[in-house]
Amino acid sequence: MLLTKPFQDALPIIEAIEEAGHQAYYVGGCVRDFLLNCQIGDIDITTSAKPDVIQAIFDDVIPVGIEHGTVIVRHQDVSYEVTTFRVEGEYSDKRHPDTVEFINQIDKDLERRDFTINALAMDKTGEIIDLFNGREDLENRIIRTVGNGNERFKEDSLRILRAVRFTSQLGFWIDEHTKQAIINVKPEIEGLAIERITKELHKLFAGNYVAKGLEYLVDLHITAHIPILKQFKDIQTLQHITRPLSSLSEVICFIHQREPNIQIRDIVAEWKCSNKVLKNAMHLNEAIRYYKSNGLDNWLVYVLPPELYKGFSQLIAVLLSEKVDLEALTTMHDNLTIRSKKDLAINGNDILEMYPNHKKGPWIHSVLIDMEKQVVLGNVFNTKTMLKEWIKWNPPEIN
Numbered sequence: 001m002l003l004t005k006p007f008q009d010a011l012p013i014i015e016a017i018e019e020a021g022h023q024a025y026y027v028g029g030c031v032r033d034f035l036l037n038c039q040i041g042d043i044d045i046t047t048s049a050k051p052d053v054i055q056a057i058f059d060d061v062i063p064v065g066i067e068h069g070t071v072i073v074r075h076q077d078v079s080y081e082v083t084t085f086r087v088e089g090e091y092s093d094k095r096h097p098d099t100v101e102f103i104n105q106i107d108k109d110l111e112r113r114d115f116t117i118n119a120l121a122m123d124k125t126g127e128i129i130d131l132f133n134g135r136e137d138l139e140n141r142i143i144r145t146v147g148n149g150n151e152r153f154k155e156d157s158l159r160i161l162r163a164v165r166f167t168s169q170l171g172f173w174i175d176e177h178t179k180q181a182i183i184n185v186k187p188e189i190e191g192l193a194i195e196r197i198t199k200e201l202h203k204l205f206a207g208n209y210v211a212k213g214l215e216y217l218v219d220l221h222i223t224a225h226i227p228i229l230k231q232f233k234d235i236q237t238l239q240h241i242t243r244p245l246s247s248l249s250e251v252i253c254f255i256h257q258r259e260p261n262i263q264i265r266d267i268v269a270e271w272k273c274s275n276k277v278l279k280n281a282m283h284l285n286e287a288i289r290y291y292k293s294n295g296l297d298n299w300l301v302y303v304l305p306p307e308l309y310k311g312f313s314q315l316i317a318v319l320l321s322e323k324v325d326l327e328a329l330t331t332m333h334d335n336l337t338i339r340s341k342k343d344l345a346i347n348g349n350d351i352l353e354m355y356p357n358h359k360k361g362p363w364i365h366s367v368l369i370d371m372e373k374q375v376v377l378g379n380v381f382n383t384k385t386m387l388k389e390w391i392k393w394n395p396p397e398i399n
């Protein structure tokens, strides 16, 4: 099969390993996505060479997980994960295998992988190694564990969420035996590091077939073992989603809107998200609240950071089945009369001068915000005279 560019770019790595007398193959998600004609993410390479051999062959190697057999080889500004063929022991810390044994043949390495569609390898000529009928499952759009599902999921219960995530990304179905194994092993999800769960949920909500993924999550009662989702009173409401949500802030805002008892701050804390995610989720939530009572106006566009317009428009579609055009938001933003408080033609001192018998205080800030809003909404011109006039007619409450 003709290799596409990302594989051709990685070819010198495979060739150099082979020239040193070892085997090397493209493996996992990149081969799956290649056969599906999807955009290729990272290219992973699996090899019979041990990490120290890889370090000796290449100049630019980052030892990210030598004890597990993984190093990163940098080649023409791209990072490639190169992992030695291995079999693994138990995952008692729920993150990494307790023991790793390096082996010389690819078969056993493929056998330890999660799903048949991920247990595919490809050599440098494009020849596919498919020991578990992964290609047939790709054609039939099936997620099936390699061998015994109970064992695969017990080795790493994150694979349960990966299975569901793949249904959301690829629109595939989960094989019946695999489904049963998910049901058997799902309580073990509770022992996983939350960061790993959050990462999978993020990918699940962003999948093109998100409704399908969430249907599995709910129907197989996996949600009962996922922090935050287990708090839903009516978990069915989680499934009513018509399109993907690409950022975690959108996901968090969506959850709060669907289940208002669950607070945004609590989701962020439980899922260990960043402050940036918290801030953006709050912005989105405030914008949705405002939109529900006022519709779309200049104030909403002014207050919401432009980088969140896309997420806002997605959420409006998902939550309210309404269309807010991204272009319309951008045009409204371009036509705003002011971009920030600094552009106001009046400042705190001007206001204080109008009320010489009063002291500085929070009331000045309130007047300024009100002015900002009136100017943005086009109710008053942004000149000092007009703004002072407006204040005279709408005197502030000073206390």
Ligand SMILES: Nc1ccn([C@@H]2O[C@H](COP(=O)(O)OP(=O)(O)OP(=O)(O)O)[C@@H](O)[C@H]2O)c(=O)n1
Binding pocket: 027, 028, 029, 030, 041, 042, 044, 112, 113, 114, 115, 118, 119, 156, 158, 159, 162
């Ligand atoms: N819990 C896991 C994680 C990964 N893998 C194997 O390691 C490969 C690479 O894993 P990763 O990069 O995490 O996932 P991808 O399948 O490549 O998918 P994506 O990049 O979309 O996350 C997978 O294809 C699979 O063969 C596994 O068996 N069990």
